[in-house]
Amino acid sequence: MKEPNEDWLDQELKGLPDLEAPPELLPKVMRSVKRRSAQRWLLSIFRQHLPLIKNSCLGLALAVVVLVPLFNPVAALIDFLARSPVLHFLGAMLDVGRTILGNLRIFQLPLGWLVALVAGFSYLTCIFAASTVRHLATAKRS
Amino acid sequence: MVNAAPLPLIGIDDQDTSGLDARMAEVQEFETFVRNYQNMVFSVAARIVGNPIDAQDIAQEVFIKAYERFDELKESGTVGGWLKTVATNLSINHLNRYRARWRFFSEEQTEFEIPTFTPPTDDRRELLDLAIQKLPDAQRVPLVLFHFQDLSYDEIAEKLGISLAKVKTDIHRGRESLRKILVKTS
DSSP, rough: OTTTTTTHHHHHHTTTOOOOTTTTHHHHHHHHHHHHHHHHHHHHHHHTTTHHHHHHHHHHHHHHHHHHHHHHHHHHHHHHTTHHHHHHHHHHHHHHHHHHHHEEEEEEHHHHHHHHHHHHHHHHHHHHHHHHHHHHHHHHHH | OOOOOOOOOHHHHHHHHHHHHHHHHHHHHHHHHHHHHHHHHHHHHHHHOOOHHHHHHHHHHHHHHHHHTTTHHHTTTTHHHHHHHHHHHHHHHHHHHHHTTTOSSSSOOOOOOOOOOOSOOOOOHHHHHHHHHHSSSHHHHHHHHTTSOOHHHHHHHHHOOOOOOHHHHHHHHHHHHHHHHHHHHH
16 A cells, blocks of 8 residues: 555655765765875785896895804804803802802801702792682672 | 888886876765765765764765775776765664664664754754754664665665664654654744
8 A cells, every 4th residue: 555655755766866975075085095005005015016126125135144264253142252241240240249158166066058958948828828818808798 | 121110218216206197086986976976975965864973974985995996996987886886885874883882783772852943943854854964874874775865675684784673763763863853943
């Protein structure tokens, strides 16, 4: 069954023009498009010069292969570190520390042993205290 | 003796400059394209989602998709149809994604209260557009697809994933609501 207003409504709907897009739509679209366009352009330049980039990388790799046996960078690095005054000082300090811990005695016990015992005891005390606090907190909540 | 032809003196910089010019020309061409079609795309989205702010985001997305295929589109004779289809699909996806009360996928019927609003204009066409926006999603979307996108009942049912009977009922109810809104408002 056709309702009486149907034809009128149909005509009105058919004759309805497009809505006007808000003025900010075009600038927004063009901002995104320009950003994408720049990316596409950079990509196209990269593709355009791909053989040049490939050849440069290959040349660099060949140069490294030739230069590495001549200069041996690993040996140079080790040599540099061995000559470093900071490393010398650090080594001397470690040596002094080892001598003190091994030779100094308190109550007939070497200092090294005593330090290790105190550190182990402190660690165990911390663990015990933390688990006790946690246990008490759980018990209080329940 | 064969004379060697002189080699063209085109360096990398020249190629880049011409590439840059081509890019600028393409962007300008696309700007004209957006100017020509922005009202159409915005209308499709706004009438489906019933909200101009969301419609603007959808229109922007449509044009970005168009830019990605601009080389094909500018030579195609069906640009308008392509833009309408993409705008329609994105608008429906938008409704599905963001509206928790979207009822298309359930066959349940909800009672719709005819809203009363004070029209900001006396223009009948503007009034009709506002009335379309006031319709509930389940009535507005099939009605817009039927009247503005010229889709058949079958195509609408397929697009929205609902039964043919529901499409017919929703369009009928939409028209009825539209008529009531217009009568009430005028």
